[in-house]
């Protein structure tokens with residue numbers, strides 16, 4: 604088999620699972636208006652780095668406002684489309700919108716690892732080369748629960764003692780923002 608053929612058959616096994624609000628775009632709480640989507644500084648550059656490094660990209664967003672009837676799934680999809688445009692139209696392999704209300708039983712809602720586990724199986728990803736990153740501890744915990752890396756942004760809301768312990772133990776890594784993570788991955 605030629606070297607060229609081997610390369611063309613190489614499948615990508617590493618991935619970044621990205622939270623949306625507070626990670627890619629400014630979170631003003633229950634984001635639902637595409638005209639009010641503003642990318643966080645450095646997010647676009649970070650995505651370019653991930654693509655250059657040949658990571659698959661997944662968007663994984665909790666949107667309890669859907670079941671709480673604050674906005675619709677169509678509103679969320681319009682916001683997703685807007686942030687993707689503002690990021691330079693990167694390709695997201697799959698997008699998960701977890702619509703469960705805040706205190707409803709978790710199916711896909713982070714920290715549930717269900718979506719990540721499904722994607723790892725479907726795309727034959729290597730867990731040791733996959734990262735879940737976000738601005739809430741539930742993002743990082745979803746990653747750990749799926750056996751991939753859990754990454755938290757410094758802007759994370761006050762963390763539980765359990766999360767603080769995981770950070771001290773080095774099981775959750777903390778970065779200043781998405782670009783800082785991309786530059787140090």
Ligand SMILES: [Mg+2]
Pocket residue numbers: 622623624625626630737738739
């Ligand atoms: Mg968030």
